[in-house]
Amino acid sequence: MNQDYIKPNNWSIIEEGFDRERVKSSESLFSIGNGAMGQRANFEENYSGETFQGSYIAGIYYPDKTKVGWWKNGYPEYFAKVLNAPNWIGIDIEINGETLDLNTCKKVSKFGRELNMKEGWYRRYFEATLQNETEISVNIVRFLCLGIDELGVINYDVTPLNKKAKIVFKPYLDAGVTNEDANWEEKFWEPLAIKNTKNAAFVTAQTYKTHFIATTFMQNLVFINDKNQNESPSNVSSDNEKIQFEYELNVLQNQKCTLQKFGGYTVSTNHKNTPIAAEKVLEKAIELGYNKLLENQIQAWAKIWEMSDITIDGDIKAQQGIRFNIFQLNQTYLGKDSRLNIGPKGFTGEKYGGSTYWDTEAYCIPFYMATKDQNVARNLLTYRYNQLDKAIENATKLGFSNGAALYPMVTMNGEECHNEWEITFEEIHRNGAIAFAIYNYHRFTGDYSYIPEKGLEVLIGIARFWYQRATFSSNKNQYMILGVTGPNEYENNVNNNFYTNYIAKWCLEYTYNQIQKVALEYPSDHKRISEKVKISDLELQSWKKVSQNMYFPYSKEFDVFLQQDGFLDKELVKVADLDKTQRPINQKWSWDRILRSPYIKQADVLQCFYFFEDHFSKDELKRNFEFYEAFTVHESSLSPCVHSIQAAVLNKIDMAYEFYLRTSRLDLDDYNKEVEEGCHITSMAGTWMSIVEGFGGMRIKNEILHFAPKIPKQWNGYSFKINFRNQILKVVINHDETNFFLEGEKAITIFVNEKCVLVEPNSLISI
Numbered sequence: 149m150n151q152d153y154i155k156p157n158n159w160s161i162i163e164e165g166f167d168r169e170r171v172k173s174s175e176s177l178f179s180i181g182n183g184a185m186g187q188r189a190n191f192e193e194n195y196s197g198e199t200f201q202g203s204y205i206a207g208i209y210y211p212d213k214t215k216v217g218w219w220k221n222g223y224p225e226y227f228a229k230v231l232n233a234p235n236w237i238g239i240d241i242e243i244n245g246e247t248l249d250l251n252t253c254k255k256v257s258k259f260g261r262e263l264n265m266k267e268g269w270y271r272r273y274f275e276a277t278l279q280n281e282t283e284i285s286v287n288i289v290r291f292l293c294l295g296i297d298e299l300g301v302i303n304y305d306v307t308p309l310n311k312k313a314k315i316v317f318k319p320y321l322d323a324g325v326t327n328e329d330a331n332w333e334e335k336f337w338e339p340l341a342i343k344n345t346k347n348a349a350f351v352t353a354q355t356y357k358t359h360f361i362a363t364t365f366m367q368n369l370v371f372i373n374d375k376n377q378n379e380s381p382s383n384v385s386s387d388n389e390k391i392q393f394e395y396e397l398n399v400l401q402n403q404k405c406t407l408q409k410f411g412g413y414t415v416s417t418n419h420k421n422t423p424i425a426a427e428k429v430l431e432k433a434i435e436l437g438y439n440k441l442l443e444n445q446i447q448a449w450a451k452i453w454e455m456s457d458i459t460i461d462g463d464i465k466a467q468q469g470i471r472f473n474i475f476q477l478n479q480t481y482l483g484k485d486s487r488l489n490i491g492p493k494g495f496t497g498e499k500y501g502g503s504t505y506w507d508t509e510a511y512c513i514p515f516y517m518a519t520k521d522q523n524v525a526r527n528l529l530t531y532r533y534n535q536l537d538k539a540i541e542n543a544t545k546l547g548f549s550n551g552a553a554l555y556p557m558v559t560m561n562g563e564e565c566h567n568e569w570e571i572t573f574e575e576i577h578r579n580g581a582i583a584f585a586i587y588n589y590h591r592f593t594g595d596y597s598y599i600p601e602k603g604l605e606v607l608i609g610i611a612r613f614w615y616q617r618a619t620f621s622s623n624k625n626q627y628m629i630l631g632v633t634g635p636n637e638y639e640n641n642v643n644n645n646f647y648t649n650y651i652a653k654w655c656l657e658y659t660y661n662q663i664q665k666v667a668l669e670y671p672s673d674h675k676r677i678s679e680k681v682k683i684s685d686l687e688l689q690s691w692k693k694v695s696q697n698m699y700f701p702y703s704k705e706f707d708v709f710l711q712q713d714g715f716l717d718k719e720l721v722k723v724a725d726l727d728k729t730q731r732p733i734n735q736k737w738s739w740d741r742i743l744r745s746p747y748i749k750q751a752d753v754l755q756c757f758y759f760f761e762d763h764f765s766k767d768e769l770k771r772n773f774e775f776y777e778a779f780t781v782h783e784s785s786l787s788p789c790v791h792s793i794q795a796a797v798l799n800k801i802d803m804a805y806e807f808y809l810r811t812s813r814l815d816l817d818d819y820n821k822e823v824e825e826g827c828h829i830t831s832m833a834g835t836w837m838s839i840v841e842g843f844g845g846m847r848i849k850n851e852i853l854h855f856a857p858k859i860p861k862q863w864n865g866y867s868f869k870i871n872f873r874n875q876i877l878k879v880v881i882n883h884d885e886t887n888f889f890l891e892g893e894k895a896i897t898i899f900v901n902e903k904c905v906l907v908e909p910n911s912l913i914s915i
Contacts, residue, residue, distance in 0.1 A: 497826020
């Protein structure tokens with residue numbers, strides 16, 4: 149049974165009613181971010197119930213020492229963690245001498261939360277009766293500014309309902325925070341300085357080991373019935389980690405009193421002097437004021453939605469799902485800084501360390517290419533180019549040579565920092581996704597310049613790795629790749645994973661072809677790269693030998709490619725015949741039992757068919773899809789979107805719709821029973837792909853956009869926009885026709901269901 153407390157709404161995530169069991173889940177779902185920082189939807193006031201405190205700064209991490217039973221050669225020394233940053237949102241509140249705490253109140257009613265995705269703010273509201281019988285109404289609005297991305301704003305209203313009240317607001321900054329997932333229960337922040345002036349306070353702290361410096365800051369304004377009281381704090385208390393102000397207000401019955409708190413972080417990655425930078429942010433914040441900052445926020449989000457929105461008519465849950473996904477992607481990464489990337493949990497939790505995975509290249513780049521400009525996707529590619537030396541170092545630690553590069557499964561700075569051996573050493577398919585992203589970028593944007601400038605060096609390092617990783621089998625007279633884990637992590641240390649072997653072959657061939665192209669068309673770049681990496685014709689011919697003789701496991705009986713050697717040796721009980729009480733198996737079964745089972749977390753063969761769809765026939769896709777779908781439990785967040793796209797290709801529209809709902813509402817409905825740990829940010833890009841590439845059927849073939857539109861029966865219509873080579877095409881699909889509208893100055897040719905169509909600028913074309 150999935151959770152269903154989130155109210156269906158086109159533009160907002162809404163919760164009604166206070167339930168202690170839901171607090172941690174809602175902290176994830178109502179998270180906010182602005183690309184530079186983000187936070188879970190923790191209560192500002194004290195809460196003594198179960199909660200998962202989380203506030204995060206992009207790019208700030210700690211190398212938590214790896215905790216393993218025994219050490220292996222080449223093992224990562226640390227697991228990088230995005231740190232729980234100093235808390236700036238905290239506001240303790242006393243009402244007639246009693247601390248406001250929803251866990252201990254006599255009664256809580258009219259409780260609700262709203263995450264307004266259209267305008268980019270989070271609101272919480274409730275009425276409560278305290279133990280001292282004071283009844284209050286509370287309304288809080290919080291947002292993280294897109295325009296000033298080091299700034300967050302809280303507007304906290306309290307109104308006594310049944311009597312006058314002495315209300316004490318106690319806003320604070322606290323650097324004494326820890327991570328829930330710390331291996332050694334260490335503290336990560338060393339406080340350096342605390343200072344305050346009138347209504348402003350600053351706590352400067354430094355991370356241990358990595359020595360990032362952050363100044364956490366706040367400035368407070370106090371109002372009664374919206375009139376500024378020009379109050380200074382009546383008391384200031386501090387120790388070496390925390391500073392707290394007190395504002396005492398005597399408020400009449402039904403009078404509203406308000407604390408406005410402006411806070412956030414300035415960090416040493418952006419400023420030489422973080423305290424001075426913090427002062428400047430606060431000056432700007434106070435000058436603009438709460439209302440103007442909120443107005444700017446609404447306008448900034450309107451601009452994002454203008455390009456990235458997908459509308460769905462007639463299905464509110466489906467509409468809410470896709471907008472939640474698009475909203476969270478934009479909260480996590482806006483493409484402004486090539487030093488940053490997209491963590492699987494974004495700013496919503498600590499699981500996976502908040503680091504960079506192959507998810508970025510495999511799932512996220514298509515979304516950012518199509519909804520932003522190409523510079524955003526290019527920044528994501530540049531991130532990997534900048535870490536090429538570390539990828540070569542990672543491969544060297546494992547015994548590879550000659551500039552072979554193994555990109556890390558998990559990273560913050562290019563070093564591998566994942567602490568599960570079967571992933572660190574074996575899940576090497578990630579190298580292929582990074583190469584595929586370079587190809588995908590060129591295919592979509594038409595910008596080849598990235599390859600001679602930067603991409604070719606990355607491709608050569610990856611190709612050298614695949615060449616050395618392949619093993620020649622004299623038994624089969626072919627090359628094999630042994631001892632790997634594919635995207636399906638429910639099969640470890642297998643031989644000849646189909647997806648891994650196929651993408652290795654493709655990488656070798658693609659890199660060979662790009663070297664030839666660059667030699668011909670960019671001779672100066674070719675000369676520079678050849679001298680740098682010492683590539684020779686002999687080496688290129690040895691790559692060819694491996695790629696042309698790669699082994700792929702295949703079943704004649706079922707006429708399908710096999711996940712890996714030995715897949716058919718398993719007891720092939722289909723998911724439909726599995727006892728429902730045993731699901732999800734990753735929470736019910738031992739790892740040993742999972743590894744022996746035929747059940748698939750995400751289907752590797754189908755991932756290959758997704759990337760290389762044009763290498764296979766539709767009949768091949770149908771056979772492999774129907775075979776593997778029966779064994780797939782979709783306990784990877786990255787699984788349903790690929791299945792949705794392929795079901796749409798195969799005209800299994802009802803199935804495609806079910807998978808779409810699963811991927812778009814994975815967190816809202818908590819399919820995998822783990823949303824309290826954070827949202828699945830990178831898989832959210834797969835939701836976008838499910839609509840645009842799945843139902844919309846968008847592909848790029850021979851430099852031209854193709855569409856094969858389909859529509860679920862549950863929808864009246866849907867629409868999306870694509871920025872294709874700096875021309876914006878709007879696509880509107882309903883049951884009768886597909887409409888195209890082009891913003892730009894020159895016409896483009898597209899194909900719709902294999903028929904050529906010319907779309908003129910600023911005119912509507914109906915098919």
